[in-house]
Amino acid sequence: MITRVDDVDYYELLGVRRDAGQAEVRSAFRALAKVLHPDAGGTAGTFRLLKTAYETLSDPVRRAEYDRGGSTPAVPAPRPSARPRGAAARPRPRTRHDPAFVPPRCTVPPASLPWWHLTRHQAVIGPSGGPGHAPGVAAVLGALLLAAPLLAVGSMSPVVLLGWLALVAAAALTALRLGRAYLRAARARAAALAEFGDRAEFGVPDTEPVAERLTAELIARYPGRLPGAKVFHGLSRPGSVFADVDHAILCGHRLVLVESKLWLPGHYELDDDGALWRNGHPFRGGQTSLAETVATFAEMLPGVEVRGALLVYPSSDAELTVDETPAGGVHPLLAEGFVRTMGGWLAGGCGVMDPHTLRVLRDRVSREAAAV
Template sequence: MTPPSHYDILGVPTNATERQIKAAYRRAARATHPDHGGDAAHFREVTLAYEVLRDPQARRQYDRSYGASGPAPRAPEASSPSASYTAGPAFTTRVRQPGDRADAAAVYVPSYDTAEASSTVPFEVARQQIHGVPRKRGVFGAASRLQREARTVALLSQQILTSMPSARLVNGLHSPGEHGYIDHALLAGYRLALVDSMLLPKGIFRWDGYTLHKDGRVVEPPRLAPAVRRMQDLFPELNVQGWTVIHSPDGNLHEPVVDYARGYDPSGQNLVHVVNAARLVRELKQFLASGPAPNTVHVPSLARLLAGMHR
């Protein structure tokens, strides 16, 4: 039986445009990614097809050799991340093995034993767990914002990075497609957590999935959901979720208390979770460690995040 062509795998005609190929890849990647219950072998086929067809030179070479015996040529890797978030993903993935633990030594994909990874991100950069710092934006810097962002960095550094050697924290990203920012992005394996923050007084707040309520007062959290949706579109190889952490003035990780309105499921498939610091640590550890290959540093995804940092 003749194996399916790259066009067949993505479900596009041989004269498909670059936009059609990219859209088809995103649909196929979501459907086949192991983190979403897909088949790892099929996911690799989808990835290879996109790697070849997205590159004009590799596509011409594939079209000329189409139908010939032997494996199809692979696409050459980009030498560096270009514009923020725009470079198409080029990666190798694998299903989770019994020995894959979040606290195991970090494994780089692709390996730095080859020139492929080094041409994307230098090893000295990829091995760093923290990238960027909370930065002043615009003419005036908001001291309270910088303070709570620094508190979030300290929390993630002490509670997450120390127990997950593969985790990479990128601070101060431009929000794609918007005139805004993503405060923190935490990458581990094939999962990406976006984290924003608030500073509120101690007490009990009720979260209904949209707003916070306390003593008749309504508090609007940061609008993180659009950034989560956009980043999921730009990183179809990853599972992207968002968290807004509420810090208390005195640094108590268990304050304020976030209660949930009737009918709201905090463990449901919500784009953004609103939590205090203690719950943030607990949920992030569960989210990142339960993904496929949690001890993996996915170098192409890290490169694209670094390209999107606020300078």
């Protein structure tokens, strides 16, 4: 049996123009779905009609057919059950996680990663606010140039001589200040080395949840090997003593906060408001506050680029996909996407360890994780 809806204009139902693009159709559907979904107080019939309108107008072929005929293309109605009377009903599909299933490990070949060659280099210990080498070299060259006229001091007029002496004094003062800056930077590097040494991991990962264990292994095998990379397990937000962030990776002035989820197979995405969607429906089976956490850490660490990685694993042996489009600084990712995308981004800031940022994050390792 075929069902058609002839008395409803799908464009009016979604509140979009007839020339609206797919992005506008999608945005309109999501906004309405939040209030018309049965879990939000709507009716199943209304939401089914809304979903049919969205599926029609978001598909170019079905939309063209709808525009030609003014009604939806054929939509099969639910088939009646063919189960004989008295026969045992088939078990309904399980909607909870399968505790016996463990997602396979990520097997990205390291040689295929554009940033992998960086793992052979050493990190630079110390604050990034040092004077660098260029000012010192310029000061030395300037001093030599100013000293050259010493050969002609006897032939200088008093005015020229006074001007030249003033320049020599200014160059000497600049060299003295640079020397003090270099000394402070050297002391800071020595202090950082004494405080942190070669330690690259802080806190202890919670290995009982499958997703967190897989992510800890993933970090250790890939981005955790970048020079200067520091890994944190169980970070707490300001005012909290709980592990609000499963894992975090710091490379120079780039920080990734990682949240691990073991969810049912399907297609997941985040909308512009940071709300979760699964298979085109609002996802009620899980939640994330990673966007708020990213904003909190970005405010706490000015000058540090902060991103969130929502790492999703399937809870059973079926396909799970994500839309990697970020929202609120959060990137929904699978294991391979995390290795390639976040690893490459972190590689752009690796090689330097900033003691101040490291110190702030170390102090945010939660008591539970630090006490293990």
